[in-house]
Amino acid sequence: MHEILSWISANQQIIYIVILMIFVGIEVIGHVPSVLHTPLMSGANAIHGVVIIGAIIVMGKAEPGNYPALILGFLAVILGTLNVVGGFVVTDRMLEMFKTKKKK
Incomplete structure (x- = not known):
């Protein structure tokens, strides 16, 4: 218990910054209109490649x-890769909606 309290x-200061980041993130995401959320x-998922590098x-x-550490790192690489690929797939599908359709 003493080790935990000393840590x-x-x-x-880092703990305070993380708690502040959580509240700011909730506020920012909470005020995004639903049209812009996807x-x-x-x-954001496409930019998630930073997690893979880390x-x-x-x-x-x-x-x-x-x-x-090796198992958590491997899981982070796998899940980060899935997140990046999913972000690109969703972005590609959204961009397909705005393309003009070819006439037959």
Whole structure:
């Protein structure tokens, strides 16, 4: 218990920043009109490649015997890749709606 409290007191500013980021994110997303929500989310999912790069870096720096870090890094790469591909698919489908149809 003492270790947890000392870790919290050592990282108190970071914890405050994360909590503030959560509230700001909820406020920003909550005020997005529903018409813009799908394009915004598909673009955000496409940019999610940053998570993939970060997960690859974490996996590369993890010690060979640190299996939890390697497993979490691998899962982050897989789920991040699915998110990126899904973002591109949704964006492509939305852009297809705005293309002019060819006459037969």
